Amino acid sequence: MEKSIKKYFALFALPALICFLISFVIPFIWGFVLSFCEFTTITDVTFVGFKNYVRAFTVDNYFTHAFFFTLAFAIVSVITINIIAFALALALTRSIPGTNAFRTIFFMPNLIGGIVLGWIWQVIINGVLAYFEKTIAVDAAYGFWGLVVLMNWQNVGYMMVIYIAAIQNIPTDMLEAADIDGANYWTKLRKIIIPAVMPSITICLFLTTTNGFKLYDQNLALTAGNPNHQTEMLALNIFNTFYSRIGFEGVGQAKAVIFTILVAMIALLQLYTTRRKEIEN
Amino acid sequence: MKKKNISTYILLLLMLIFAAFVLFPILVVLINSFKGRLFISSEPFSIPKGDAFVGMTNYTEGLAKTGFFSAFGYSLWITVASVAIILLLTSMLAWYITRVKGIVTQIIYYALVFSMIVPFQMVMFTMSKIANMLSLDNPVGIIILYVGFGAGMASFMFSGFIKGIPLALEEAAMIDGAGPVTTFFQVVLPMLKSTAVTIAILNTMWIWNDYLMPYLTIGTNYRTIPVAIQYLRGGYGAVDMGAMMAMLVLAMVPVIIFYLVCQKHIIKGVLAGAVKG
Structure with a gap:
């Protein structure tokens, strides 16, 4: 059977592969090569070794700042999103009226696109700050916490859905047995529920971390990096390096390579932890 | 009590x-x-x-400034066409690389998986140059870019499902005289339905809301909804917040309707995507 399928490479595999080559493989390799090149014009390109990688950090301190800003944002938003999402999941798996309606409402913001979300929250945050005669562009702290609130608003429902599915998979006889033994709610939570949903916690932690690191649209629409690049995250900094200064394409590409390595490391760490858990079980 | x-x-x-x-x-x-x-x-x-x-x-005013209706049309066309072609081409690719064992298909598989973790910023500059060179910077060409960039996740999920299908079914069909084409379209494809729904939903959410790719490739001539909304910000002038509010409402209405109609599938799809991705 394998042999007869093999002859059909051109029909089954080739169309998708051509698209994959055009939009990923060639741009990826070309981009990697360009990160070692300097542009004098768009067609005149010379090899410069690691110069772009050095310039990424030395030409200004925005990239370094963006890294720490992104890191701080990722840490704060990962913690808040997962705690709130888990608490909501616990609440909605108990018998309170209207759980389905609540789930529907809480998940909804997840479908709204990043640009739309950013503008919605810009109105709300500027509206609140207007009482103090300020705007979000005044202080980087407003932008930071604005992004955190926005990210929570968007992602809490998604993570909640994952946690709810995990909690509902816990065998009820286990919880009933604990009830008979006289365990209170906190004991059940610590000894049964949290250990049972641990795989989902791992998934959600990584999902929120990657979402936080890759954030672009929301950052652009909410603050656009204002004031003075102070709320610029990594993805936005890379975009601005590419497109707002002529001759910096190589530096932008070098930053993109560093960014890719960073994101890939998070993904590999995720693969490693989930694989290890699978073997343990 | x-x-x-x-x-x-x-x-x-x-x-x-x-x-x-x-x-x-x-x-x-x-x-x-x-x-x-x-x-x-x-x-x-x-x-x-x-x-x-x-x-x-x-x-x-907002409709006049953004050309919202044509943006809606472009968004709808690009999303529907890209998702349909992603489903067709990647299910075929996934079946091929799962059933034909060899070094080449192994390399293809790992390249596809690798593409899933690469952020768009890595390829955006060179991709938009290539799109320009190959004249893919139009509402039809961009579909090829979406198929290529979405191929990783879709093939990975299809291939994960196909691995679990017993070979006997396909072998029986082939013994009965069906060629690979008939076998795929009449035996394999119908079984991929639930995975296809998941992939369709994840890709619809991605492509409909995507901003950077349409902005960089077709943004100057053809604006999708996210590009049209960000376009209201303009160059250095103040944003017309009135028009902005109205366009945000119009942008959210179709998404909320889609959500309320397909809620069950969406939540199921998102769950499956989270666990497998």
């Missing part, structure tokens, strides 16, 4: 507060879409009445 009632009410109250937190921003945007642009910044949380109420002015 009484104690249980009290804790239920407290929980219910907390849930209602959180629901208000979720719905409040959407409501504010809706209210402000009927308010004059100066009143949006001075009194964003009040009900528009008297001078502040401008009726449908924001909507008519």
Whole structure:
């Protein structure tokens, strides 16, 4: 059977592969090569070794700042999103009226696109700050916490859905047995529920971390990096390096390579932890 | 019994507060879409009445400034066409690389998996150059870019499912004289339905909301909804917040309708995507 399928490479595999080559493989390799090149014009390109990688950090301190800003944002938003999402999941798996309606409402913001979300929250945050005669562009702290609130608003429902599915998979006889033994709610939570949903916690932690690191649209629409690049995250900094200064394409590409390595490391760490858990079980 | 009632009410109250937190921003945007642009910044949380109420002015101005209806058309066409072609081409690719064992298919598989973790910023500059060189910078060409960039996740998920299908079914079909084409389209493809729904939903959410790729490749001539909304910001001028509010409402309405109609599939799809991705 394998042999007869093999002859059909051109029909089954080739169309998708051509698209994959055009939009990923060639741009990826070309981009990697360009990160070692300097542009004098768009067609005149010379090899410069690691110069772009050095310039990424030395030409200004925005990239370094963006890294720490992104890191701080990722840490704060990962913690808040997962705690709130888990608490909501616990609440909605108990018998309170209207759980389905609540789930529907809480998940909804997840479908709204990043640009739309950013503008919605810009109105709300500027509206609140207007009482103090300020705007979000005044202080980087407003932008930071604005992004955190926005990210929570968007992602809490998604993570909640994952946690709810995990909690509902816990065998009820286990919880009933604990009830008979006289365990209170906190004991059940610590000894049964949290250990049972641990795989989902791992998934959600990584999902929120990657979402936080890759954030672009929301950052652009909410603050656009204002004031003075102070709320610029990594993805936005890379975009601005590419497109707002002529001759910096190589530096932008070098930053993109560093960014890719960073994101890939998070993904590999995720693969490693989930694989290890699978073997343990 | 009484104690249980009290804790239920407290929980219910907390849930209602959180629901208000979720719905409040959407409501504010809706209210402000009927308010004059100066009143949006001075009194964003009040009900528009008297001078502040401008009726449908924001909507008519916003529609004129953004060309929202054509943006809606481009978004719809690009999303539907890309998702349909992704489903067809990647299911075929996934079946081929799962059934034909060899070094080449192994390399293809790992390249596809690798592409899933690479952020768009890595390829955006060179991809938009290539799109320009190959004349893919139009609403038809961009579909090829979406198929290529979405191929990783879709093939990975299809291939994961195909690995679990017993070979005997396909072998039986081939012994009965069916060629690979008939076998794939009549035996394999129907079994991929639930995975296809998941992939369709994840890709619809991605492509419909995507901003950077259409902005960089086709943004100057053809604006999708996210590009049209960001375009309102303009160069250095102030944003017309009235028109912005109206366009945000119009951008959210189709998404919310889609969500309420396909809610079950969406949540199932997102769950499956999270666990497998």
